[in-house]
Amino acid sequence: MWSILRYAPDMKTGAAAMTTCFLLALSQSARGSEPPTGGRSNGPAIQDTAASPAEQAEQTTGHGRISGFVFEDKNRNGTFDGDDIRLAQQLVQLTSPDRTRQVGSAKTTDDGSFSFDSLAAGAYRVSLEIQEGFERTNDDSLIERVADDGVERTVLFGVAARTTS
Numbered sequence: 001m002w003s004i005l006r007y008a009p010d011m012k013t014g015a016a017a018m019t020t021c022f023l024l025a026l027s028q029s030a031r032g033s034e035p036p037t038g039g040r041s042n043g044p045a046i047q048d049t050a051a052s053p054a055e056q057a058e059q060t061t062g063h064g065r066i067s068g069f070v071f072e073d074k075n076r077n078g079t080f081d082g083d084d085i086r087l088a089q090q091l092v093q094l095t096s097p098d099r100t101r102q103v104g105s106a107k108t109t110d111d112g113s114f115s116f117d118s119l120a121a122g123a124y125r126v127s128l129e130i131q132e133g134f135e136r137t138n139d140d141s142l143i144e145r146v147a148d149d150g151v152e153r154t155v156l157f158g159v160a161a162r163t164t165s
Contacts, residue, residue, distance in 0.1 A: 062118065062121055063119075063149065064150075065118075066146065067116070067153075068155035069111070070087045070090040070128060070157045072085050078158050084158075086108075088110045088112060091128070091129040092106050093125075095124070097143050103116070103119075120146075121147050125144075126144055127140060127142075135160060135162045138156070138158045
């Protein structure tokens, strides 16, 4: 018996691509054929279900997405507005809620944005590493719940130059 353990959906095709690939995997299983080896494939990786439940959980991905951007909060109100600008090269971490497991990290792009794609349903902590000379103007660490519904969760991090008083 074969099952789908990893699949990063194409954002253009979405769930329809997953359904097609799932049916393909089932039809291969029904025929008793071997999973594809080597080469390139547009479909999901198909793997023997003999893997332990822990290994399967580590390999499973979903349709969840957390994205956002980091901005310099010029008026220090914690909201992106007015003269605020997006900041590139800011480090954003994605971990388990208790921070015991690193899930991923990303540097913001030139437009200050970041994203974590193909997330399995569950809770994640999204944290910003505050650069020297800056301080946060809103929360710099948030717990986001991701469902396997394809709905994007958005996080905005505001920072401002540290003032000396």
